[in-house]
Amino acid sequence: MSSIMHAYRTHTCAELNARHVGETVRLSGWVHRKRDHGGVLFVDLRDHYGLTQIVADSDSPALPILESLRIESVVTIDGIVKARSGSTVNPNLPTGEIEVFARGVSVQSAAQELPMPVAGEAEYPEDIRLRYRFLDLRRERLHRNIVLRSNVIASVRNRMISQGFTEFQTPILTASSPEGARDYLVPSRVHPGKFYALPQAPQMFKQLLMVAGFDRYFQIAPCFRDEDARADRSPGEFYQLDFEMSFVTQDDVFAAIEPVLHGLFEEFAGDRQVSPLPFRRIPYAESMLKYGNDKPDLRNPLLITDVSDHFVGSGFGIFSRIVEGGGKVRAIPAPGAGAGSRKFFDDMNEWARAQGFTGLGYINIKGGVPGGPIAKNHGDEATARLVAELGLGPDDGVFFAAGKEADAARLAGLARTRVGELLELIDPKRFEFCWIVDFPMFEYDEDAKKIDFSHNPFSMPQGELEALETKDPLDILAYQYDIVCNGVELSSGAIRNHRPEIMYKAFEIAGYTQEQVDANFSGMINAFKFGAPPHGGSAPGIDRIVMLLADEPNIREVIVFPMNQKAEDLMMNAPAPATPKQLRELSIRVVEQTKG
Numbered sequence: 001m002s003s004i005m006h007a008y009r010t011h012t013c014a015e016l017n018a019r020h021v022g023e024t025v026r027l028s029g030w031v032h033r034k035r036d037h038g039g040v041l042f043v044d045l046r047d048h049y050g051l052t053q054i055v056a057d058s059d060s061p062a063l064p065i066l067e068s069l070r071i072e073s074v075v076t077i078d079g080i081v082k083a084r085s086g087s088t089v090n091p092n093l094p095t096g097e098i099e100v101f102a103r104g105v106s107v108q109s110a111a112q113e114l115p116m117p118v119a120g121e122a123e124y125p126e127d128i129r130l131r132y133r134f135l136d137l138r139r140e141r142l143h144r145n146i147v148l149r150s151n152v153i154a155s156v157r158n159r160m161i162s163q164g165f166t167e168f169q170t171p172i173l174t175a176s177s178p179e180g181a182r183d184y185l186v187p188s189r190v191h192p193g194k195f196y197a198l199p200q201a202p203q204m205f206k207q208l209l210m211v212a213g214f215d216r217y218f219q220i221a222p223c224f225r226d227e228d229a230r231a232d233r234s235p236g237e238f239y240q241l242d243f244e245m246s247f248v249t250q251d252d253v254f255a256a257i258e259p260v261l262h263g264l265f266e267e268f269a270g271d272r273q274v275s276p277l278p279f280r281r282i283p284y285a286e287s288m289l290k291y292g293n294d295k296p297d298l299r300n301p302l303l304i305t306d307v308s309d310h311f312v313g314s315g316f317g318i319f320s321r322i323v324e325g326g327g328k329v330r331a332i333p334a335p336g337a338g339a340g341s342r343k344f345f346d347d348m349n350e351w352a353r354a355q356g357f358t359g360l361g362y363i364n365i366k367g368g369v370p371g372g373p374i375a376k377n378h379g380d381e382a383t384a385r386l387v388a389e390l391g392l393g394p395d396d397g398v399f400f401a402a403g404k405e406a407d408a409a410r411l412a413g414l415a416r417t418r419v420g421e422l423l424e425l426i427d428p429k430r431f432e433f434c435w436i437v438d439f440p441m442f443e444y445d446e447d448a449k450k451i452d453f454s455h456n457p458f459s460m461p462q463g464e465l466e467a468l469e470t471k472d473p474l475d476i477l478a479y480q481y482d483i484v485c486n487g488v489e490l491s492s493g494a495i496r497n498h499r500p501e502i503m504y505k506a507f508e509i510a511g512y513t514q515e516q517v518d519a520n521f522s523g524m525i526n527a528f529k530f531g532a533p534p535h536g537g538s539a540p541g542i543d544r545i546v547m548l549l550a551d552e553p554n555i556r557e558v559i560v561f562p563m564n565q566k567a568e569d570l571m572m573n574a575p576a577p578a579t580p581k582q583l584r585e586l587s588i589r590v591v592e593q594t595k596g
Contacts, residue, residue, distance in 0.1 A: 008076055008108075014050025018097045020081045025100060027052055028076040028108065030138065031069055033119050041066055043102075044119075045077060048143075053090075053099040054079065062102035072111040072118055072138070078104040126556075131570040133561055145558045148268065149546045153220055155267055156241055156542070159260040165218040165243060170205035172198060172222070175523075182226035184236075192587035198224035201539060204524055206244040207458070207496055210535040211527045216256075218243040220542060228565075232488060234543060234555050235567040240491065241545075244537035250479050250495055253536050254278070254435060261483070261490075261540065265431050268549045272429045279483075280434040287436050292330070292401075292413020294439075297487030298432035300420035304412045307331045307400070310386045316377040319361070322402045329402045330412035331390055334419045337397035338365040344422070345372070348399060351418060357411045361400040363387070368394040417487070431548065433485050438462075441478040442509060452510050455480055458524070459494035460536075461506060468505045483540060485548055493538025500528050 008028040016025065029047035036042075043054040043066055054077055056063040062077070069075065079100040090096030115131075116124050118138045129136045136142055157167070176183045176197035183197040199205075201223045209217045221242040229235040241260075245253060258277055265274045280298070287294050290303050308329045311319040319329050337344055345362045352360035363375045365387065375383045392398060399419065401411035420426050441461045443454035451473050459478040461467050467476050479495035497503050503525060507517045518525060546558040556562040563569050583590065 012049040013045055013047040013052040014094050016052060016081055016095050016098050018083060021083045021098060023081050025081055026076060026078050027100065031071055031073050031075060050094055052095045054102050055099050056102040060102050062105040065105050070111045070113065072114055073107060074109040076106045076108060077102050127570060130564055133571050142557065145550045145552065146560055148550055149558055152264065152268060152546050152549065153542065155264055159263055160218045163256055163260060165216045166214065167219055168209060168217050169219060170202040174199050184224045184226050187586040187588055189585050200225050202242050206242060206537065207524060207535065208527055210244055210246045211532045215246045232544060232555055234559060234562055236563050239542040240539040241542055242539040244535055246533040246535045248536055250481065253493065253538065257538060269431060272431055274431045275433045281437050282434050283438040284436055288409050292409050292416055294436050294482065295484045295487055295489040297417065298434055299426045299430050299486060300416060301425055302333055302416050302420055304416055305331045305390060307386060310382065314382060315379050316374050319402050327403050328405045328408040329400055330408045332399045332412055332415045332419060333390060333392060334397035334399060334423065336395055337423065339395035345397060352411060355414060360415055362397060364397045365392060365394060431485055436482040436484060438477045439480040441476040442473040444474060450511055456494050458496050460497045465502050465505060468509060473509050483538065488544055488548060490540040490544055491538050495536035498528055498532040498534055500525055
C-alpha cells in the first residue's frame with residue numbers, strides 16, 4: 001500500500017480477511033449497528049459490498065465520537081486489522097475472521113433519528129417505506145433484490161446479443177394508441193392543444209423495425225400504462241424484454257427465446273430446479289379445461305376434469321339442471337383430504353363464497369365410502385362410476401365447480417390453486433415454464449352483442465385469409481402465445497399479420513371499416529404496403545422475472561423507486577399540480593372535477 005492513503009477507503013467493507021491482519025486500513029460506510037459491552041464498543045460498518053466489525057475501547061480516541069453518533073451516520077474509520085479469537089469468528093460473514101481496531105474516526109455525515117429501522121428485516125408500513133425509499137433500499141433484502149435486477153438485465157442483454165439480436169431504442173414520446181390500456185398523455189408546447197402519448201409498449205415501432213429490414217431486434221423497454229396496481233403489476237411504468245424477429249415461424253420464436261429464459265433462470269435459480277428445454281406447449285382450450293386459466297402453475301400436480309356428462313339426469317338436481325341448461329361441472333381432486341376432518345371441505349365452500357361464487361360442492365371419501373350431499377343424492381352406482389373415472393383413492397376428496405362454462409372454469413382454476421396450496425402439493429424449489437398456444441382469434445362480446453378480437457388484433461390468424469373467409473370466426477385460432485412460469489404470465493406474443501388484405505378482413509369481422517383501420521393504424525398499415533417480411537416476437541416482463549427469481553410476492557420489492565398502489569410517488573411527491581406559468585405555456589386549463 002502506498003504511504004499516501006485514499007481520502008475515504010483502502011478497502012470495501014466486504015474485503016478484509018485473515019490475510020490482512022496487522023495492516024493499517026481505512027474504511028468508510030454507514031453505522032449499521034452498535035453494541036456496547038461495558039467500555040468496549042462494537043460497531044458494524046456497512047457499505048454497498050458488506051459489513052466489517054469495528055472495535056473501540058477506552059484506549060481508542062475514536063470511542064467517544066462513535067458512542068455519541070446515531071445509527072446510519074456516515075463515517076471514515078482508520079484502524080488496524082486484528083484477528084478475531086476462535087469463538088468470536090463469524091463464519092456467515094466474508095469479513096468474519098477479523099475486526100478493525102479503530103484508531104481514528106471522521107464523521108462524513110451525521111444521521112438524524114430514523115423514521116424507520118434499517119438493521120433487521122422487521123415489517124414496516126408500506127407508505128413509510130416508500131416515502132423513505134432511500135432508507136428502505138439500505139436494508140439487506142431490498143438491496144440484494146435491486147442488485148439481482150441489475151445482474152438479470154446484464155445477463156439478458158448478453159444472452160440476446162449472443163443469439164444474434166441487436167438492441168435499438170424506440171421513442172418515448174409517441175402517438176396515442178386506440179387499443180389496450182389507458183395512455184399517459186404529454187401536452188405539446190409547440191403544438192397547442194395537441195398531445196404526445198407515452199408508449200404502452202414499443203409494439204408498432206418494433207414491427208416497423210422489421211419492415212425496415214433489421215431482422216432481430218431487442219430492447220429492455222420501458223412501458224407506460226395508466227392502469228391500477230396489482231401485486232404482479234406496477235402502476236405507471238414497467239420494463240420488458242421486447243424482441244421481434246423477421247422470416248420466422250412460431251417455432252423459430254420459441255427456439256430463440258427459450259435458451260435465453262432457461263439459461264437466465266438456471267444462472268440465478270440457486271438450489272431451485274428449472275424445467276428442461278424445450279418448454280411444454282399447452283393449447284389454450286386444454287389449459288382452460290385442465291387448469292381453469294391460461295396461466296397454469298405446473299408445479300401443482302392437480303388436474304381438473306369435465307364431469308358434466310355424469311350429471312345428466314342425476315339425482316343431484318342442482319347439477320342436473322345446470323348441465324341440462326348448457327352449463328358445465330368441473331371436478332378438482334383433493335388427494336388424501338377425505339381422511340381428515342370435514343372442516344377442510346366446509347372451509348373450501350366458505351372460501352368459494354367469499355370469492356363471489358355460489359359455493360363449491362364436494363364428495364369426501366373415507367375408508368372407500370363416498371360421503372356428503374352430492375354422493376347421497378347422485379346415487380351409489382352413479383357415484384361409484386364417477387369416483388372410478390376420476391381415479392380417486394379410498395381417502396381422497398373431490399370438489400365440484402358448476403355453472404356457465406367460463407364461471408365453472410374460473411372457480412375450478414382458483415380451487416385447484418387453493419387445494420394445491422392447502423395440501424402443500426406445490427414445490428417452491430421449482431420453476432415450471434410452459435407456452436400457452438392456439439389462442440382464439442375472436443370472441444363474442446356479450447355486452448356489445450358482437451364479435452371482437454379476443455387478444456391482439458395484429459396476430460396472424462392460423463389459415464390466414466382463407467380461414468377468415470371460410471370459417472366460423474369463433475373457430476379461428478391465432479398464431480398467438482403466452483410464456484408462463486409458476487402461474488405467472490411473463491408475456492404474450494404472436495406471429496404478426498403483415499399483409500394488409502388479411503388485416504382489413506380480420507378487422508372487418510370485428511366490425512371495423514377499412515377507413516377506420518386506415519385512420520387508427522395508418523403507420524403500420526401504410527408500411528405493410530411497401531413490402532413487409534413475415535415477423536413475430538414477444539416481450540417477457542423484466543419486473544416479473546426478477547420477482548420470481550427473488551421469490552418476492554410483490555412487484556414493488558424488485559423496483560428501485562416504485563409508486564404506491566394509487567400511482568403516487570410519495571418520496572418525490574408526484575403527481576403534483578403544475579404552476580400557472582407552466583399551464584399557460586402549454587395552453588392548458590385545469591377543469592375542476594365536480595363532486596358526486
